[in-house]
Amino acid sequence: MMSTTLVLVPGLMCDEAVWSDVRVHMGATAQGAVVPDHGLAQDIEGMAVQILRSVPGPLAVAGHSMGGRVALEMRRLAPQRVRRLALLDTGYLARPAGPAGQAEADKRQALLDLALNAGVEAMARTWVQGMVHPSRLTDTALMDGIVAMFARRTPAHFASQIKALLARPDATQTLQSIGGPVYLVCGAQDSWSPVAQHLAMSDLLPHSVLTVIESAGHMAPMEQPKLVARVLSEWASTSPLLADFV
16 A cells, blocks of 8 residues: 655745745654645646646645645545645635725735836745734744745746636635545634634534644744644644545
């Protein structure tokens, strides 16, 4: 029987750094984990397909932010392979129609314009202000680490991923199709993907396990890696397989 590979899916403009401290605290549980690169993929399905093609066999998939949406798409495409699923600081609905959807598109376009005109690092310095717990805004090591991670990407990466997010699929039916325990993790002060959004997902998942991480915003894996690692270690090593539920 093939062993299950742990896949840690990064979010918008993120790379392996978003998971690095979590992996340290997970210890042996995270040994051999795969952190995929979305490259210039321009849709959520394409990102999911890339990962499924590059990592064989059964998978335990944890996705952060946009990566959570990719993880849900992986489950939709290959339910027999995604044996465990954890969703962190993420959402599941498509972009709303009407003024709300246009406001989101305008907000994302403004950030892209800033990246194109002033550079990704300048954009990241602005963007990160609303992504962490307010008390961490003066944490130079954390803030510089997040900005440096974003700055390793190009405006082309940002444009591709924004396009993917604006056209994101509605994952309601995917959530409703899962009978087993999905782990949900959210920073208590996440203003991008708030706790209420995770409660709504929990309502669609009869066996969900929701953990709210105190003193953390949207970047919970980098803000509170030890607490996030504690949850993911339990999930990866002791939670029942989704295939055990019907």
